[in-house]
Amino acid sequence: MNPFNKFWWFVAVSAVITCMMFYYVGWIFWQQLAPDQKTLLISIIERNFVYVFTAVFLIMACFVFVMDGILHVYILPAKKLTDETHIINSVNPSHRIKIEGSGEIIRLAQAINEGADRYENLRQHVDEMIHFARTESEKERNILAAVMSELSEGILICNSDGQIILYNKRAKQLFESGSDGKPEQNVQNGLVGIGRSVFGIIEKKLLVHALDEIAAGLKEENKNVSSFITVSREDKLLRAEAVPVLNHLKQFTGFILILEDITEKLEKESRFDSLLLSFTRGVRASIAGIRSAIEIVLEYPDTKKEQFDEFTRIIHQESITLGNMIDETFFNYSCRFNSMWPLVKMSAGDLVETVRKKAEEKPGVIIHYVKPDLPCWIKVDTYSMITAFLFLLEELKNETGQEEFGCNIECNNKFVIINITWEGNPLKIETFRVLDKKIIRIEKEGKPLILKDIMKHHEAEAFSFVDRNAANRSCIRLLLPSTGESASENIRNLTILPESRPVYYDFDLFNQPGQVPEMDNRPLTELIYTVFDTETTGLNPEEDEIISIGAIRIVNNHLLRDENFDQLVNPGRTLPFESIRFHGIEQHMLQNQPSIEQVLLRLFRFAEGTVLVAHNAAFDMRMLQMKELSSKTKFINPVLDTMLLSAIVHPAHANHSLEAIAARLGVSIIGRHTALGDAIATGELFVKLIPLLAKMGIYTLKQARDASQKTQFAKIKY
Template sequence: MNPINKFWWFVATSAVITLVLLFSLAWLFWQQLTPAEKIIIDTISSKNFIYIFSAILLIAGCLIFVFDGILHVYILPAKKLTGETHIINSVNHSHRICIEGSRDIMRLAEAINEGAERYENLQRNVDEMIHFARTESEKERNILAAVMSELPEGILICNSEGQIILYNKKARQLFESRTGLKQEQNLQNGLVGIGRSVFGIIEKKLLVHALDEIAAGLKEANRNVSSFITVSREEKLLRAEAVPVLNHLKQITGFILIFEDITEQLEKESRFDSLLLSFTRGVRASIAGIRSAIEVVLEYPDIKKEQLNEFTGIIHRESITLGNMIDETFFNYSCRFNSMWPLVKMSAADLIETVKKKAEEKPGVTIHFLKPDIPCWIKVDTYSMITAFLFLLEELENETGQHEFRCSIECKNKFIMINIMWEGNPLKIETFRVLDKKIIRIEKEGKPLTLKEIMKHHEAEAFSFVDRNTANKSCIRLLLPSTGESVSENTRNLTILPESRPVFYDFDLFNQPGQVPEMDNRPLSELIYTVFDTETTGLNPEEDEIISVGAIRIVNGHLLRDESFDQLVNPGRTLPFESIQFHGIEEHMLQNQPSIEQVLPRFGKFAEGTVLVAHNAAFDMRMLQMKESKSKIKFINPVLDTMLLSAIVHPAHTDHNLEAIAARLGVSIIGRHTALGDAIATGELFTKLIPLLSKMGIYTLKQAREASRKTQFAKIKY
């Protein structure tokens, strides 16, 4: 309750109780009087009623005046003194108390200001010492940040829940389209940002498979890296490598994703294959001509000189053609490019064990695996190869009706043979050819490739036959190149976190609770916020339009200035002169801008999963609500209002506009009356209001919302 209202409620209650007591005493006194005394008092009261009533009014007025003086000289100054002392202690050490009140209150304020001055000087000295001590570590941090930002590979560091806690510039370039209609893809696939889910930009099944593979590799102590292929917003192929981050107990607490754009390399490989095919055909034709001429000369040694010269000319011309072809090929491509798929070395037995585990998740399927006596190493893209095996097993079930299969591995010379066997008739050649060209799908998911393409990329062959050594046994054999002994390319130097926090980066998000629907009981300091503001053509949500939306994110108590939303909006109408004078946005600036129906879906994606924060949020939320039918976007995020929160922590103050709060909390406002500028200022105020709320016992989102509801400003409706 407002302190003024609280005080007058107290005075009124005290006055009522006092009057009740006085009337009770007067009634008792009246009962003790004789009839003659009662007549005398009635006579005196009747003759002097005006004087008695005026005296009562005068006494009441004097009491009200005295109480009002007590309120403004003692009560309110003491309340302001408490609030402003909290500001000095918590968020603005340079703030000084300047209030009017009783002499004792003003002396106390001067004493607090003197103590604040000494505290600020001491704090300044401490800050200088800390700054000096951190100079070297800051240099190292800046070097690391510069190296991270300029790496040619995209880097995403995520916690165990898949939240992004660090990324570099290249990763954002790979996964976010910045111009044109490509922004619509960003809405469908998610954004790169601190605290956002990595599953919004990368298929979850790919990452789950990679992490399962890493966990199995760590358990077997033979590999700790997993690779896979994904696609960027620009439809470029990316080679991705997942590396785990372990805590001091060597448990996975996060992972690092390293991305490399291999589109250009793959295109070069395709051009090389085309050139090689053309070169092969040309060489064969020239060699055939030379060979035919030589064979004729050798078979007929007594050939006439004219004919001999003719054959010699053929040999000479074809040799020149062949030489030119070789020179041209060498000029265009001096060396063959390596395969662009991320093939990693692993044990064939490990591959089959993984296939067996995944296949037997389907009820009724049984796989018997006969492990080889010696380790057999192959080089594969694990996700695509496992998907191909599962595809084959599913098709075999459909074609043969069998649910029980046997797998074996044989090592012969430079090849590894993986056999899938079953009882019954083999697949017909025609059926296998159809499977070879069929797009691989497992339960509506899979790779947009055929079995033949996957085999080609692995330099492998697959074929069906009947095992003649065993009666009624059919088999599909996969023939893959052997890589010999295992090498150390499947391992990396892992990042193992110490028990204390690392020096250079804040990895507290590794230990944050996951995103859960029950946000109300989460501490305010742990939530992710989108602080936003709108500029409009006027102040009537029923008639006026939004012409600008600006927003910035707060994660872990920090404003992420690199993750902002700033968009002008074409309102489809003229702008009033008064609004142009207020925000400075003119009509020509909005002519080629998108409509609100295009902007709000993008803003909704930007704010997804966060708490919305605004100053005087009732107005902005009403403006958004009026556009729900057009944009098909409904904002259901929890909302906090800095105006209401300021009224909670500074109840003795009557001024809670943006400038007044900023002056109290020591925040400089830049870009006032621009959507993004006001959003940034509101975000800075909000981060300083959180510790003030905690001093009042308001720690969670639910507590902040309930306290806001009790303020007088919460009654404002638009």
């Protein structure tokens, strides 16, 4: 019960009891009076009724005044003192008590504030120590998270119930983004997110089969990885590899899914297979014709001339067919000549410039390089190509005794030609033959790398000759395939380590209990929440429209800032001027935005299976309810309201606005009156309210909802 009401109930009951006692004493006194004394007393009272009534009234008024003073000076300040001390001790150690009340209460508050100062200083010191101790391990985890983000394979880590507890950017792209990079609006497909079920994106049967296989493999200790093929939203074929995660007791606690898009690879393989197949068939048919005809000619030398001519025509025809077939196959197969070496696109000029700088140090050669007018683009494995270049220069220096060489670059649409020139005799053929096969370096696997191999991997050729076009200068020419105009390709984003770990990096959920269908009895700390807020054209749900929805998820008591929902909505009507001043959203910003029906479908997917949280949720829920029919979405999720939860934990405070609660709990609001900004602030408040509710014995969703219903704010209807 509200402390205000409780006090007045107490005062009223005390007053009634006091009155009854007075009445009893008066009655005893009346019984002892003689009849003439009674008459005299009545006549005195009647004569002085005004004075008697005034005296009683004044006594009553004084009593009420004194009681009210006690209430406001002692009782309410004491209650606030208790509440605010709880805040200091639990969620906001920087909070200080500023209350009005009696001198004793104020001195008590000062004493508590002083204690809080000392506690805070101590805590800050401890925090600094902990922070310092954590920094190193945090750095390593950040590197791991950043590396995961840049992996070309999609990674999903799930607990044993199939809940996603970690994912990387690539996994999200594979399952969610379309070719235009925008999220798909199809409600049938699940989303990738912390706490979401992996069965929403990968068929359950496939995963169950893979996990069964892993379980069987673990028992026999021979195989512990299972692979399967699945299909992504865009009908891309994904090869998934499931790897189990075991705890120290070798018990299965979850699994890692490594996903690779093999669509293109399979297409290439299948193209090559069909090419090979048709080539084999074609060759067999032609050879059969040639062989049969030639054998007849050999076995029957007396064949008639017409028949002989016919057989030779067949042989001729089939040989032409064979030749054409080889040409065609060679042309189609040429794409597979591309080496498996990772080749990087760069301009030949840059390559030569790098070589020029390095060559000055070792082998101590000066290159006079003439820069071409156009950038000539080539694809090279820079390390091996530069090594080959330097090797050639060193050998040239040894063979010719020269230390200065010329270099020029020419290019056409097929080749980039790099000439290393010098005056004097060209390299002897035998010398270049030896040089072509000389070991440049030994690779890790112990395999020797020679110039010929490097050139082969680049589809290139290097050879020595005399350039008659360049005043008979001796020359070593490098012929590299030209790769056309544009420069950049496959440039990755720079990996910048975040100050704190990306929020989707959280291993604690491995210890989550199993998925319990009954949400009501689950602790508040274990539930998944979607905290949302709406901006509207006004405050009347019957007439006004939603123009913006922001939402954010809370999983494992953490606000997942990366998993948010921020969408403007075209309300299909003009915005009232007053509302523009309030939320800053202008008409032109909404023109190309989706309708509320489209947006609610996406929000429905986003919030599926979670508890909805909002500040003054009744209003937002009513706004959503108004669109139930047109959007065909019914938000049946359980709902919690931070306004009501605040009223539960701080009943003595009259103000439960977002700003007031934020100030009390030490949350700074950024982007107030933007849907996402308010949703984030609400989420932060909610996370801080959970431990305060626990102190009051409210642990589960049901307990929180029941307590909310009892607050006076719960009676607000929209």
